[in-house]
Amino acid sequence: MGTLNSRSPEGHVSQQWTKFKSTCHLVNPANKRKLDIIVVGTGLAGASAAAALGEQGYNVKIFCYQDSPRRAHSIAAQGGINAAKNYQNDGDSVYRLFYDTIKGGDYRARESNVHRLAEVSNLIIDHSVATGVPFARDYGGLLDNRSFGGSQVSRTFYARGQTGQQLLLGAYNSLNRQIKNKTVEMFSRRDVLDIVIIDGKARGIIARNLVTGEIEKHFGHAVCLATGGYGNTYFLSTNAMGSNGSVAWQAYKKGAFFANPCFTQIHPTCIPVHGDYQSKLTLMSESLRNDGRIWVPKKIEDAKRLQKGEIKGSQIPEDDRDYYLERRYPAFGNLVPRDVASRAAKERCDAGFGVNNTGLAVFLDFSDAINRLGKATIEARYGNLFQMYEKIVDENPYETPMMIYPAVHYTMGGLWVDYHLMTTVPGLFALGEANFSDHGANRLGASALMQGLADGYFILPYTIGDFLSKEIGTKRMSTESPEFIEAEKKVSDRIQKLYAIKGNEPADYFHKKLGQVMWEYVGMGRTEESLKKAIELIPKIREEFWSNLKITGNPTEYNPELEKAGRVADFLELGELMARDALNRRESCGGHFREEMQTEDGEAKRDDENFAYVAAWEHKENAVPELHKEPLEYKEVKLVQRNYK
Amino acid sequence: MDLTLKIWRQASAKAKGKFESYPISNISADCSFLEMIDILNEKLVRDNIDPVAFDHDCREGICGMCSLYVNGRPHGPDDDITTCQLHMRKFKNGDTITIEPWRAGPFPVIKDLIVDRNAFDKILQDGGFISANTGSAPDANAILIPNREAEQSMDAAACIGCGACVAACKNSSAMLFVSAKISHLALLPQGKAEAAIRAKAMVAKMDELGFGGCTNTGACEAECPKDISISNIARLNREFLCAVILE
Numbered sequence A: 001m002g003t004l005n006s007r008s009p010e011g012h013v014s015q016q017w018t019k020f021k022s023t024c025h026l027v028n029p030a031n032k033r034k035l036d037i038i039v040v041g042t043g044l045a046g047a048s049a050a051a052a053l054g055e056q057g058y059n060v061k062i063f064c065y066q067d068s069p070r071r072a073h074s075i076a077a078q079g080g081i082n083a084a085k086n087y088q089n090d091g092d093s094v095y096r097l098f099y100d101t102i103k104g105g106d107y108r109a110r111e112s113n114v115h116r117l118a119e120v121s122n123l124i125i126d127h128s129v130a131t132g133v134p135f136a137r138d139y140g141g142l143l144d145n146r147s148f149g150g151s152q153v154s155r156t157f158y159a160r161g162q163t164g165q166q167l168l169l170g171a172y173n174s175l176n177r178q179i180k181n182k183t184v185e186m187f188s189r190r191d192v193l194d195i196v197i198i199d200g201k202a203r204g205i206i207a208r209n210l211v212t213g214e215i216e217k218h219f220g221h222a223v224c225l226a227t228g229g230y231g232n233t234y235f236l237s238t239n240a241m242g243s244n245g246s247v248a249w250q251a252y253k254k255g256a257f258f259a260n261p262c263f264t265q266i267h268p269t270c271i272p273v274h275g276d277y278q279s280k281l282t283l284m285s286e287s288l289r290n291d292g293r294i295w296v297p298k299k300i301e302d303a304k305r306l307q308k309g310e311i312k313g314s315q316i317p318e319d320d321r322d323y324y325l326e327r328r329y330p331a332f333g334n335l336v337p338r339d340v341a342s343r344a345a346k347e348r349c350d351a352g353f354g355v356n357n358t359g360l361a362v363f364l365d366f367s368d369a370i371n372r373l374g375k376a377t378i379e380a381r382y383g384n385l386f387q388m389y390e391k392i393v394d395e396n397p398y399e400t401p402m403m404i405y406p407a408v409h410y411t412m413g414g415l416w417v418d419y420h421l422m423t424t425v426p427g428l429f430a431l432g433e434a435n436f437s438d439h440g441a442n443r444l445g446a447s448a449l450m451q452g453l454a455d456g457y458f459i460l461p462y463t464i465g466d467f468l469s470k471e472i473g474t475k476r477m478s479t480e481s482p483e484f485i486e487a488e489k490k491v492s493d494r495i496q497k498l499y500a501i502k503g504n505e506p507a508d509y510f511h512k513k514l515g516q517v518m519w520e521y522v523g524m525g526r527t528e529e530s531l532k533k534a535i536e537l538i539p540k541i542r543e544e545f546w547s548n549l550k551i552t553g554n555p556t557e558y559n560p561e562l563e564k565a566g567r568v569a570d571f572l573e574l575g576e577l578m579a580r581d582a583l584n585r586r587e588s589c590g591g592h593f594r595e596e597m598q599t600e601d602g603e604a605k606r607d608d609e610n611f612a613y614v615a616a617w618e619h620k621e622n623a624v625p626e627l628h629k630e631p632l633e634y635k636e637v638k639l640v641q642r643n644y645k
Numbered sequence B: 001m002d003l004t005l006k007i008w009r010q011a012s013a014k015a016k017g018k019f020e021s022y023p024i025s026n027i028s029a030d031c032s033f034l035e036m037i038d039i040l041n042e043k044l045v046r047d048n049i050d051p052v053a054f055d056h057d058c059r060e061g062i063c064g065m066c067s068l069y070v071n072g073r074p075h076g077p078d079d080d081i082t083t084c085q086l087h088m089r090k091f092k093n094g095d096t097i098t099i100e101p102w103r104a105g106p107f108p109v110i111k112d113l114i115v116d117r118n119a120f121d122k123i124l125q126d127g128g129f130i131s132a133n134t135g136s137a138p139d140a141n142a143i144l145i146p147n148r149e150a151e152q153s154m155d156a157a158a159c160i161g162c163g164a165c166v167a168a169c170k171n172s173s174a175m176l177f178v179s180a181k182i183s184h185l186a187l188l189p190q191g192k193a194e195a196a197i198r199a200k201a202m203v204a205k206m207d208e209l210g211f212g213g214c215t216n217t218g219a220c221e222a223e224c225p226k227d228i229s230i231s232n233i234a235r236l237n238r239e240f241l242c243a244v245i246l247e
Ligand SMILES: Cc1cc2nc3c(=O)[nH]c(=O)nc-3n(C[C@H](O)[C@H](O)[C@H](O)COP(=O)(O)OP(=O)(O)OC[C@H]3O[C@@H](n4cnc5c(N)ncnc54)[C@H](O)[C@@H]3O)c2cc1C
Pocket: A040, A041, A042, A043, A044, A045, A046, A063, A064, A065, A066, A069, A071, A072, A073, A074, A075, A076, A077, A078, A079, A080, A081, A163, A164, A190, A191, A192, A193, A226, A227, A228, A229, A238, A239, A240, A243, A244, A246, A247, A283, A409, A410, A431, A432, A433, A434, A445, A446, A447, A448, A449, A450, A452
């Protein structure tokens, strides 16, 4: 077991980034033109990185699996993006955003990275406005803010309920500008299947053209992965249908360490599951918790009648309602962090107080807010979310309280990166949700968009320069080298192997099976027993997959079944690592709740003495993965038990 | 409910396509339209038939990837939604549902229900942006944008680039899509500097790629899932005329 060096600069956290920027190595403009960079992913992280690198004069090739870069799943983010502007004069500062993020992450994130994130947060808002993002404004024309869970200031910028869409379109527009300037070349409908490593450095990728089935090889002096999160390991999540962990997983198999895979965020406000044909879950933005109040009945008889459909929520008198978050957490009330809110909902439903036919839902009620602010104000704030809810559930949330339940939403874990955002493979970088870096064991609302754009616009363009400054003598390499040919062959062989199974069940069948195991045993509450069970069951599903998978059609054409099969094969391995990591971490922290480790009143109980580290796993061929630790040293923030009461 | 699906099958861009009928049973009213196709596809795979290819990703009405022409309407029989937000409660037991791809020259079919909408990206690459390099922006509050303008810009910026407007239009015009981007940027002070160049470049590209002219039938607005208003087209015409006059 080794320890990992984060390469964080020396000095006080507030000085580290300044110091880094003023002392890192640079690449001159003439040399930038000779350097090629591959970016995989066109979400906030990838699109902003490619645009900024293109502006600097590098040659960038960027890839996505959708038909257009604009469709990356960042588009679906609703609520907003944080920044430490303190426009509301409510006491916000870079330090406070840093502090809230470390605390919200339950003290499992790296101080230096998080401070840098808070520092660049304001630049993101400035740049986004400059590129045309139509954030909400007040009548005088100044920017408006809202509050989000886990903080007591109003620091969230938003564009109606479509903040991710607008930020992504901003980055996409800048990307388009670079495509026009010919600094960036776009490859859409490509499934990136492997990373090519030459002499220990990442030098390219293997991609499958999804339309023609052709296997392509692309060279880069450096490779940046911005492929998003792996929440779909659970099958049902708020991620897009195509969201996957495959590129990160292949990177892992090529030597990049995978950090904290068990840190998964279960979001408290999603539309409950309604049938076994369900393909994905829909998030209702957390911003709803600003004005909505969460409750279940106080009396079990009322809950039973709700479950049988005999009464409606609105018929239960005020005194018989249990606003359990306000009751348990008077200081933060409905705005406690996500992990706390999710577990509290599970606790009530497990105790029998769920409010829908499956007993797995709680109410999110706007009647107070509508009485206080008027329907028009609520409509202006959340109109599109209410409409979305009504389309799915067929109930009008202005009249009957919404029903919500927690769902898998975000993965804090990801590829281990150092302060430079570089993985343990030299020249291989990871940014956005694909890395593990900034959110510890729990991410605060509106901080993922911030991190994606921070990594892409403002951090990677500096740190990659430091790496590339040593590569200016490296000539472009042929993609016919033995390493490229071998990687290509490996990819083709795997496709052949998947076809050769000729079993009876489509890929989704195995994915659903895996999802059930993950949700049941590696979900919101985990125990030693449940995790061991998962580690026993997942290899069995994997075995069944490799002996009974069925793919129709052939590999040389558009073939979504083949695409899915490859992803499910990877999820079946990644899921096991998640369970292993969760088993290793014998403490509760943030989104990782080990039922054995809780305080008397049911809160997560950390074990700082033994677990204040990042768990980074190294792949071992045909053996159990090896754990490496990056100790987390807190010089600025004092570790305390999180308390939202 | 039990239904008959009449689906356009086309093996590749070059192949000739035709309709095939598939019966499907036991579909719940709460099921989404795309989940209904998932169910069909699982069955087809088990029966050794190539599943129906269709585009989709977010399944919550925002990525703009889904694109089905259902019973003669882009995104199907409900208003202001995308195909992925359509639910089976809009249909009744025994219905026959016809499912086709977008039909428009500049959007060639790739396979079955999937079309190539790359032309939209190409139009935006030619001018759909504000030229601001990373790191050069003034403080965000230095640019005052009254609530009304910000909201109007946001109305236009809500376009998801799905292409239903083109599919709905008998001329395959892309005017609603292009005008939404033009309005989004031209309504903001920071977008005004390049407004003229932008309008000219995007309109020229749109024509070059073979999208038809606008004859004001309003079919685009009626079928747009994001309620993009046809008044944007008037603004585009104004911007374009100004740009030409300025020349
Ligand atoms: C419904 C929802 C709402 C959210 N709301 C908020 C919010 O309000 N505020 C907030 O801060 N965060 C929010 N989040 C989280 C946030 O949106 C994401 O964490 C963030 O956008 C991820 O950005 P990204 O650039 O890392 O990845 P993504 O946007 O997921 O992009 C991934 C990219 O990688 C590409 N890719 C993936 N695999 C492959 C492959 N095999 N081959 C080729 N390309 C590949 C994809 O094509 C895509 O371009 C939300 C998330 C969801 C799901």
